[in-house]
Amino acid sequence: MAATLTLLKLPFLPQKPSNSQSKLRITSSKQYHLPNPNEESNPHHKIFIQTIDRLNSASIPLATLAFPFIFDSQDALAVNGELGLLEGRTAALIHPLVMGGLFFYTLWAGYLGWQWRRVRTVQDEINELKKEVKPIAVTPDGSSPAADLLPQSPVESKIKQLTEERKELVKGQYRDRHFNAGSILLAFGVLESVAGGFNTWFRTGKLFPGPHLYAGAAITVLWAAAAALVPPMQKGNDTARSLHIALNALNVLLFVSQIPTGFDIVLKVFEFTKWP
Template sequence: MAANIFTPRAYIASQGVTNRAASLSRPFTAKLSKQSPRAAQFKPARSQAKTDRQGDAQLPVSAALAGLLAPFLLDVDPALAVNPLLTGKTVSLVHPAIMIFLFGSTAWTGWLGWQWRRARLIPAEVKELKAQLPKPDAEGNRPRSPLDQQIAELEETRKALTKGGYRDKHWNWGSLLLGLGVLIAIEGPVNTYLRTGKLFPGPHLYAGAAIVVLWAAASSLVPAMQKGNDTARNTHIALNTLNLALFAWQVPTGFEIVQKVWELAPWP
């Protein structure tokens, strides 16, 4: 009897509680049995297994994110994680090869633009020369003048320039120069970084960045030029002239880099 007094029912009976009160104590005893040490022993294990399963499901995503961020967070040579084809001579020489083409394209595009400018300005020049011709006499006859031959030559020149389609050619080559030029100008530094893990600030890099800015600035003036804004036209010409001069100045430094790539970069 002494041992049973420690059970909930025996304890209630010893205190003289009624059967009604004893029945009310049953949920309490059931709760105590559910929270027994043996049940509590297995509950953390089930929770831990559930957590492990969730961790296993999330592991691929975490691993993928870690793989993407690792090159930015760790001091690792980017060339070690890149396909060797992208860092070899073949791809590395794409930049200088296309830049030589773009240098010639810049001069060619400027010449096409100048021809279109001539065709556009000739009518005003002809009008000015015609105003200088001698006045006709009372019978409507006008004496011959050396200006007549000059006017005829200018009109023939304008016809030839108009048939040449220099305006459309200038626009087409300018669009190619802007699109391909910006692409290759970005490709060069990216290729350098993939090969060496760093960039080399200097005249070539700074001049290349300035050329891209001048391309964009000159192109942004086209809408105003189409509306007849002479200030925009003159600024467009000035920017492209500066661009060509900067391009020519940059060529020797580019050849120096090409020599280093040829000596140090592996094939292919």
Template sequence: MPLDKIPESVKVYSQFLHPVLMWVLFALTLYALYLGVQIRRTRAAEGDLKKELIKGKFNVKHYQIGSVVLALMVVGSIAGMVITYINNGKLFVGSHLLAGLSMTALIAVSASLSPFMQKGQDWARYTHITLNVVIVGLFSWQALTGVQIVQRIISKL
């Protein structure tokens, strides 16, 4: 379908799908971080505290939420680019796009370390943690630049 055949209302409202999805994704990312910290606490704990923490099944929840975060990050990145193209006929290659693509690549690498972590490889665990801290930092910055982009879109309505 040619871009000029897409109804204007779809073009206008679609511009807000990516930001809403990304804020939900940011919250899920922070929850995954919390779960990861709880896994570290569980590993370091002893005795009754360890037994209590194990009941939280933080490792299972972290893996599940991490899988959702990975999927939404990839879908959200692609959706943001598609919606930008539909509404502008081009992509704006700038820091927001490049940081978003970097986050998508980093999260794929981070997730790919799971089999190594399951086998107890500390190098994979530390690499996973480092990559995810970088992702959270980039995501925080992306949230701010994304709000600025949304403000520009709203001012043009």
């Protein structure tokens, strides 16, 4: 049974013209018995009135704590500076600044990941080269007098070079550094992606579907998908590793595509907002 709850005209809620009503419709298979404030005989009347009085006297507007999507476009919270700093230029510029930093941090995380991959691939190269080294005859006691007299072959020289390179790469601890960088990127990236959408809502009362919004949503999804591949990667799954690299490469391309659209949005922020 559908029940309709009419939002009261509280002081802290955005008001509409007098000829319209703001309604929140709740639909369920169960029956909801809502107290009628106009019925003095209703046993819940007193509790209902006390609750409304407490909401009206709240020091923090509860409307600012509600999710914007429960209102329609005419109920937008961001009107006439009701949200203060959240509608100002300072809050609007946080998103482009943070995302700009995360773009360069993405490149850094990619470099760390490539270096960690190099640690593994160098070892594979060494193992393949060792198969090409010809065995040297040894005496029954295990010594090889001729080994010291023979010049080092090109294959052995390459093995020595790669071994030294791998030792230096291992000292860089790229595995742990890449994992930490990816975790930070995932956490702050998802947080700021969502915060950017909310900031647009706070300032304008709506979102603007377009290349910037679509690319931002795709980047957020790719962050999550790439992170989900970490467990199989840790078990040595090469397919997961290749897919992880491909997703992050696509992520970087999408990030680059957002630079011109993001710059246009920043110009509009300076045009339509004021400090702070």
